[in-house]
Amino acid sequence: MTTAPTKTLAVAAGWLAVVLGLAVLLPSSPAAAAPRLVAYASVAPVAFLVQRVGGDRVQARSLLRPGQEPHGFEPTPRQVARLGEARVYFSIGLPFEAAMLRRLQAANPGLRVVAADAGIHRRSADGHHPDPHIWLSPTLAARLAANIAAGLTAVDPAGRSAYQAGLAALTRELKQVRRDIARRLARFKGRSVLVYHPAFGYFLGEFGLKQIAVQNQGKGPGPRGLARLIDQARRQGIRVIFVQAQFPTATAHALARATGARVAALDPLAADYLANLKRMAEHIAAGLGRRSPAEGRP
Ligand SMILES: [Zn+2]
Secondary structure, three states, X not given: XXXXXXXXXXXXXXXXXXXXXXXXXXXXXXXXXXXXEEEEEOOHHHHHHHXXXXXXXXXEEEOOOOOOOOOOOOOOHHHHHHHHHOOEEEEOOOOOHHHHHHHHHHHOOOOEEEEOOOOOOOOEOOOOOEOOOHHHOHHHHHHHHHHHHHHHHHHOHHHHHHHHHHHHHHHHHHHHHHHHHHHHHHHHOOXXXXXXXXXXHXXXXXXXXXXXXXXXXXXXXXXXXXXXXXXXXXXXXXXXXXXXXXXXXXXXXXXXXXHOOEEEEOOOOOOOHHHHHHHXXXXXXXXXXXXXXXXXXX
């Protein structure tokens, strides 16, 4: 207890001056790295592809939070304001993108918009509406990545070789993940997977599986639709109904009760894209490999 309060105060003031001095010096220090090119995609899985292709030169961001559904999405003023930092936006043909990007380019003529989905043919979700969930096919993801590499090179020609290297590494990884999943799901070829929201058509189609969706054109089924689904699920021996956190699960649980199936989750919008593809395959394999409740009884 030898330190007088005044001395303590003086020492504190001294430190404060040092800290403030450092704070003034820091911004001009040479340690600051070159600013990274800010690139946007709408959903987190596509931002993952942009980051892998772009590497150290790029900071990839997604407009929507991981897991946020792009259907009916409207960007908030704050999200639009953050887009002012973007040099390039990789669009994938989502309904909200066209109008938003037109407005954004008018306000920010320096922003380049690249159609990452160029050359990708859409499957039909319900006979007439194009299915937007293209990123869930590893093969189509490689096409997105190739368009992303071309777009980054157009904005930043000095990075060409880095982007080519990033693309090559990502393409190899996508092929490996596709092979692993194909092996995991091979014995289920031709089987149907029941999901609430029809987001998995490209993924399932790539591995020879079929999608049955509870939701049709963004709406849940009426009583007759539900009866038809119960019948279909029973006939096909469906044991799992896959739901997403973004959609209500009451209908899925009603369907599960009526058919003896259980409810499990799949996430089409996870930010750890490659790991998530493998997780999805595991959940689907576990669901399809499960014996039906009737078979399970002794
Ligand atoms: Zn969706």
